[in-house]
Amino acid sequence: MSAFYRAVNWNRQKYLYDGALAGGVALYLAGFVGLSLRDPNATLETALIRGLGTGALVLLTVILAIGPLARLDARFLPLLYNRRHLGVTMCLLALGHAAFSLVQFHALGDVNPLVSLLTATADPARPGAFPFELLGLTALIILLVMAATSHDFWLATLSAPAWKALHMLVYVAYGLLIGHVALGSLQESPSPWPAALLLGSATAVFLLHLVAGWRERRGDRESAPGTDWVDVCRVDDIRESRARMAMVGGERIAVFRHQGKLSCVSNVCAHQNGPLGEGKIVDGCITCPWHGYQYRPEDGQSPPPFTEKIPTYSLRVFEGRVQVDPRPHPAGTRVEPVVIGTVDRRADGPAEDPFYVGYHPVPPPILGRAARNRTLALLCLTLLSAIGLAVFQEPAAPGTFEYGTVRVFRGQLREFPYPSLLVPAGGDDAGAARYTRHLLVAQGKHGAAGLARGMDGAWVEVRGTRIARPEREMLELGADAITETPPAPNVRMGIQIEPPYSLGVQRLTGEIVDSKCWLGVMKPNRGTVHRGCATRCLSGGIPPILMVSDSTGSTRHLLLTDAAGQPAPAWFRGLVGEAVTLSGEVIQDGDIAVMRVREVVVVGTR
Ligand code: HEM
Ligand code: FES
Structure with missing residues (x-):
């Protein structure tokens, strides 16, 4: 082009724009994570997943708005020029969000995480059970293809019309992402504000395109072809x-x-x-x-x-x-x-004129006032959205996972219906001990049936990591974590436990969760957003629990087995993450209730 033209050019304007962009993204993530972690039960992983996902969607919304804004008001043109870098940044954030989600919700299970992502779905016919992650995955594939073909080599190879058509798919990706959030996180949101924000931004993008297109068409009509000139x-x-x-x-x-x-x-x-x-x-x-x-x-x-x-x-x-x-x-x-x-x-x-940003060495002032004001306005907007989105999150569930801390427990092992360790909590006059029950699971998304096989009633020493809510304890065991050992000297008569007795056939409505996540390993640990993870945990053998809340807000939980009282975690995996009504005999087994499920009465109505 002209003597000054350089196709890819790093000059002061570009550094300023990219610096503002990187600073804005860093501020957004720091703001979002900082505000999320004010909740003492929140975890860094979840805050990052949400911060990266919302950051990517906010950026995509801005990117889509810049085109029509620049058509309606030329002062937005400097932002139009820098759209490519916004796009790459957005893609990186989306990739980070997807990768973290894949690891958190689908890794360490009984199948490859990608297979899990593609198969851990419920019923697409019910909005509350829609496989929302697949919408995110499809959008991500589109965004990655667009990023990979953004180089001029692909423009020349594909031809301009094909390239343009391919890049128009960004609107399809945006629509898929609106669905991803609406059918995922918004299903669990206690506040109407995130939904209002999503609807408001999508409507703004739509209206901006409509008005810009209408203006252009009006211009086109004014100059309709005459006979000659x-x-x-x-x-x-x-x-x-x-x-x-x-x-x-x-x-x-x-x-x-x-x-x-x-x-x-x-x-x-x-x-x-x-x-x-x-x-x-x-x-x-x-x-x-x-x-x-x-x-x-x-x-x-x-x-x-x-x-x-x-x-x-x-x-x-x-x-x-x-x-x-x-x-x-x-x-x-x-x-x-x-x-x-x-x-x-x-x-x-x-x-x-601050118009030409980036490829022409204009003398100072480098960044015109109009461009600077617009960049600052966009920065403020992104920070405000971080505050809004972080503040209106659902409070994280209680529960502790003492990751990295291994403790030693001695007690009596119960193999059925799901492995648990009864740890004496002091003796009575006759030498019989009261106890604390620790449900046992293996690492990752796996149950402990294999580790406890054939050891029912044995006195053992267990090395495990504690997972706990106020109402229930659990231990995560590594390989070789259980060794047989003589009973504690103060437990002469064994552990005092009543024989199991029936509470009759009951019909209970609640939500099926996997006990490991629910007790504290994962936040979120229930509902639509956690469905993929719960499905994997149950198919890996983690004990399923029916969590029942009454009208006063207090909850009780029951272990679930099949009608014969046999463990059947994988059988319940298609029912997680939404309301279910189950019918079956409830057995009180010491300090824990077990429901022997005979019938799934209703699924999917809260
Ligand atoms: C393989 C692809 C993807 C997977 C597996 C995935 C997974 C998830 C999951 C599990 C959640 C719920 C997280 C939670 O509430 O804790 C979520 C929420 C979200 N995702 Fe994705 N996602 C994917 C792609 C994307 C992409 C490409 C974007 C944006 C460009 C995106 C944007 C969002 C947003 C904005 C939320 C709502 C965040 C919130 O809960 O506050 N996702 N995603
Ligand atoms: S320079 Fe004109 S479209 Fe890229």
Whole structure:
């Protein structure tokens, strides 16, 4: 292009923009995570997953809004130029969110995490059980394909129309992400504000496109083709070094005014179809506002050594009005400019115009006031959204996971229906001990049936990591964590435990959760967003629990088995994460209730 043109250029403006972008993202994440961790039960992993996901969606919303905003108000054009970097940043955040989610909710189970993501679904016909993660995955694939093909090599390889069509898929990705959040997190949100924010931003994007498109179409209609020459505008309507766009013969054209002459070219940049009429003339060349490709106004050719060409048009001035011949000349054809003789003195030269950000070494001030104000406004908006989204999160559930701390417990092992360790909690006069029951699970998303096999009633020493809520204790065991040992000397008569007795057949409504996550390993640990993880945990053998809340808000929990009282965690995995009504005999086994499920009465109504 011009002597100054460099396709990828790191200059001070770009550093400032990218610095503002990186700073904004860092502030957003720090704000979101900091506010989330005010909740003492919240975990860093979940705060990061949510911060990265919401950050990516906020950025995508901004990216989609910039196009129509720049069409409606030229002062947004500096942001348009930097959209590519916004896109890459958004993609990285989305990738981080997806990777963390995949690890947290699908790794360490009985199948490969990707297989788990694709298969741990419930019933797509019920909104509360929709496989919302698959919407996120499809959107991510689209965003990654777009990022991978954003390089000019792909533009040349795929051709401009195919490339443009591919990149229009960003709207499909946006729609999928709205679904991902609406059918996922919003199903559990106790506050209406996140839903209002999502709906508000999607509506704003839609309306901005509608208004910008309507404005453009109105402009197109005004200049509908006549018989020979199509009227475009008055000469005085075009400012120095700028253009007026119009629709002639079904194509968008741009009439440029420069140093007392008028020239007309196609409005479509040969690089990525950027709107040349929104650019301006720099160093005698029409300069595209998107990435700075340049064309000579008189023949539509890029200056040597570049070879891009765009079609040109003949034009004339008739009674002070600019008129264009709707038949295009082949790309690169020279058309003698129409001399109008007057130079427009309203011109804004490069020095005071912050418009060209990034590819042209304009003298200071580097970042114009308008661009700076808009960047700051966007930064404030993103921080406000971080505050809003972080504050309106559902409070994290109670529960402790003493990750990294291994303790030793001695007690009697119970193998059925699910392994547990009864740890004496002091003896009575006859030497019989009261006890604390610790449910036992293995590491990751696996039950402890294999570790406890054949050891029912044995006295053992167990090395494990404590997981606990006030109402129930659990231990996570590594391999070789159980060794047989003689009973504690103060437990002469064994552990005092009543024989199990029936509480009759009951019909109970609640939510099936996997006991390990529910007791404290995971936040969130129930509901739609946790469905994939709970499915994996149950198919790995973690004991299923029915969590029942009464009208006073207090909860009770029951271990679930099949109708014969046999452990059957995998059988319950399609029922997790939503309300279910189960019917079966309830057995009180010492300090824990067990429901022998005979029938699933209702699924999916809260
Ligand atoms: C493989 C792809 C993806 C997976 C497995 C996934 C998974 C998840 C999960 C499990 C949640 C709920 C997290 C929670 O509430 O703790 C979630 C929420 C969310 N995701 Fe994704 N996601 C994926 C892709 C994406 C992408 C590409 C974006 C955006 C560009 C995105 C944006 C969001 C947002 C905004 C939320 C709501 C955050 C909140 O709970 O406050 N996700 N996602
Ligand atoms: S579209 Fe990239 S320079 Fe015009």
